[in-house]
Amino acid sequence: MKSNKYITTALLIVLVLFINILSSFINWNVDLTADKKYSFANASTTIINSLDDKLFIKVYLEGDFPAEFKKLQKSTEDLLKRFKAIGNKNIDFEFINPNNVANDIEKLALFKQLVKLKLSPTDLEIKKDGKQVNQIIFPGAIIYYKDKQSAVNFLKQSPGETPGSNINTSIEGLEYEFVSAIEHLTKNRLTKIAFLEGNGELSEQQVYDITESVLDDNFNLSYYYKVDRFNIKEFAIDSTTMLPDLSRQLALLNTYKAIIIAKPTIPFNNLDKLLIDQYIMQGGKVLWLVDGVKASMDSLQNKSGTFIATKNVLNIEDQLLRYGVRINANLIEDLRSTKIPIITGYSNNKPQQSYFSWPYSALLVSNSNHPISKGLDGIKCEFVSSIDTIKNNIRKTILLHSSKESRLNPAPSKISLGILENPPTTNSYNKEFLSIAILLEGEFESVFKNKLVQKNKQIQFIEKSVSTKMIVVSDGDMIANDLSNSGGIYPLGYDKNIKFTYPGNKHFLINAVQYLCGDNALSHLKVKELGLRMLDKKKIQKNKLIIQLINIALPILLLLIFALFFVRYKKRKYA
Numbered sequence: 202m203k204s205n206k207y208i209t210t211a212l213l214i215v216l217v218l219f220i221n222i223l224s225s226f227i228n229w230n231v232d233l234t235a236d237k238k239y240s241f242a243n244a245s246t247t248i249i250n251s252l253d254d255k256l257f258i259k260v261y262l263e264g265d266f267p268a269e270f271k272k273l274q275k276s277t278e279d280l281l282k283r284f285k286a287i288g289n290k291n292i293d294f295e296f297i298n299p300n301n302v303a304n305d306i307e308k309l310a311l312f313k314q315l316v317k318l319k320l321s322p323t324d325l326e327i328k329k330d331g332k333q334v335n336q337i338i339f340p341g342a343i344i345y346y347k348d349k350q351s352a353v354n355f356l357k358q359s360p361g362e363t364p365g366s367n368i369n370t371s372i373e374g375l376e377y378e379f380v381s382a383i384e385h386l387t388k389n390r391l392t393k394i395a396f397l398e399g400n401g402e403l404s405e406q407q408v409y410d411i412t413e414s415v416l417d418d419n420f421n422l423s424y425y426y427k428v429d430r431f432n433i434k435e436f437a438i439d440s441t442t443m444l445p446d447l448s449r450q451l452a453l454l455n456t457y458k459a460i461i462i463a464k465p466t467i468p469f470n471n472l473d474k475l476l477i478d479q480y481i482m483q484g485g486k487v488l489w490l491v492d493g494v495k496a497s498m499d500s501l502q503n504k505s506g507t508f509i510a511t512k513n514v515l516n517i518e519d520q521l522l523r524y525g526v527r528i529n530a531n532l533i534e535d536l537r538s539t540k541i542p543i544i545t546g547y548s549n550n551k552p553q554q555s556y557f558s559w560p561y562s563a564l565l566v567s568n569s570n571h572p573i574s575k576g577l578d579g580i581k582c583e584f585v586s587s588i589d590t591i592k593n594n595i596r597k598t599i600l601l602h603s604s605k606e607s608r609l610n611p612a613p614s615k616i617s618l619g620i621l622e623n624p625p626t627t628n629s630y631n632k633e634f635l636s637i638a639i640l641l642e643g644e645f646e647s648v649f650k651n652k653l654v655q656k657n658k659q660i661q662f663i664e665k666s667v668s669t670k671m672i673v674v675s676d677g678d679m680i681a682n683d684l685s686n687s688g689g690i691y692p693l694g695y696d697k698n699i700k701f702t703y704p705g706n707k708h709f710l711i712n713a714v715q716y717l718c719g720d721n722a723l724s725h726l727k728v729k730e731l732g733l734r735m736l737d738k739k740k741i742q743k744n745k746l747i748i749q750l751i752n753i754a755l756p757i758l759l760l761l762i763f764a765l766f767f768v769r770y771k772k773r774k775y776a
């Protein structure tokens with residue numbers, strides 16, 4: 202009998218060992234979480250499986266960290282292990298502690314190298330030898346593939362948020378940050394996009410941050426696309442007719458996957474409109490950033506502190522109307538807005554400033570579920586107009602809107618700083634969720650359908666587009682970075698008054714371009730949420746005694762019951 206027991210035990214041990222060895226070769230992961238935080242998006246699997254060479258990742262997140270950073274470190278390690286499991290042995294990684302070097306000279310040299318590689322350092326407070334000390338860390342990674350490399354900075358730091366919330370946001374974005382960097386490295390040829398010129402659009406300097414990045418990081422359009430400037434009015438000349446070569450101009454325009462029309466100030470002529478229209482008819486994508494009203498903060502820099510805002514006449518109203526939207530000649534006033542400084546007095550002959558909410562600078566916080574705008578925080582606007590939708594066969598999705606405490610000021614209207622001294626009543630802000638950015642998708646009808654201007658022999662006129670998409674935003678300043686008096690360039694979304702950069706502007710616009718260019722899979726990675734299961738403090742306080750009994754007394758009671766049962770069982774067995 203005893204020998205049978207020994208054989209059975211031995212077989213069980215062998216079976217357990219066999220299962221453990223087998224599990225090291227097979228990915229047994231099953232995601233049972235409600236938010237599917239351990240599941241890969243199809244885009245991730247596709248991109249990783251497409252690797253045809255070794256990819257190596259150096260993660261500079263090793264060391265003695267507080268609990269929050271330990272969580273980020275562990276999440277990063279888990280993600281890379283899953284990458285490795287599906288990467289056909291083409292992926293490997295290592296964790297490195299940049300502070301674990303021989304001496305300060307070597308450490309400084311390494312820090313400089315990491316900064317040069319575009320990793321962003323951050324100051325972290327840690328406990329060392331019983332004391333709180335500051336330590337520079339680099340929460341990011343360098344990815345190496347063939348002869349190329351790319352930096353990944355995965356720590357998100359939103360002012361006003363708790364460290365736990367920032368870490369959670371960082372973990373949510375890990376998959377996107379790594380996969381988008383890998384996708385960038387594996388692309389053989391970048392897609393072309395262009396900023397349109399010729400109608401008083403924003404200059405190259407004014408869109409520099411979204412194009413190239415002031416901070417010299419990878420978060421810009423040039424990282425994902427080849428970005429050009431295309432002047433719609435600069436035509437090649439047909440050598441036979443000595444006239445502008447319209448067909449060539451359209452052919453050049455069609456080389457771009459998407460075009461950006463950023464704050465035009467000069468009316469479009471019919472030829473401009475025809476080229477844009479036929480570009481759309483052939484499947485081109487457009488990001489429109491158009492002001493409904495002529496207004497700027499510079500106009501307030503006079504003795505009276507007032508100006509008259511007038512309708513922005515661009516001769517594209519009929520075009521946008523045909524596509525499905527109307528940018529209204531009004532200004533949105535929003536109680537959720539940014540602040541501006543006003544001199545309220547003098548002390549020792551020095552001006553004293555106070556900050557007041559400026560209703561014409563709406564601060565947008567998205568609650569949309571669309572991948573372009575979901576989860577975005579802090580989008581800074583300036584003199585934005587409302588957008589109406591027109592009934593047609595085009596699918597329309599509202600991406601951004603004002604708060605539930607808004608009102609409309611139709612143009613022409615007097616804009617004055619006096620509104621800060623004598624603000625309107627809160628009750629007058631009785632409009633809610635006024636549309637500011639709208640996605641249009643479908644088959645568009647040409648604005649030139651049934652019009653004589655379409656009869657141009659140089660191009661083959663198309664009345665109805667293939668399935669395509671465009672985004673219309675009623676604020677040209679949303680994409681514009683400020684310039685300093687000395688010619689320096691501020692980051693997009695930077696507020697000079699409070700010295701803070703609103704992150705939403707850049708995120709929204711890059712998301713918008715990626716969606717238009719068909720990078721939908723990557724866009725969907727951004728909306729993966731790992732919900733923080735926060736406790737209800739009110740309920741905790743109310744049911745404090747019950748919670749304590751359940752969590753402390755109940756386990757002890759169960760343990761005592763088990764002990765008594767076990768003692769009685771032993772007594773009966775050996776009685």
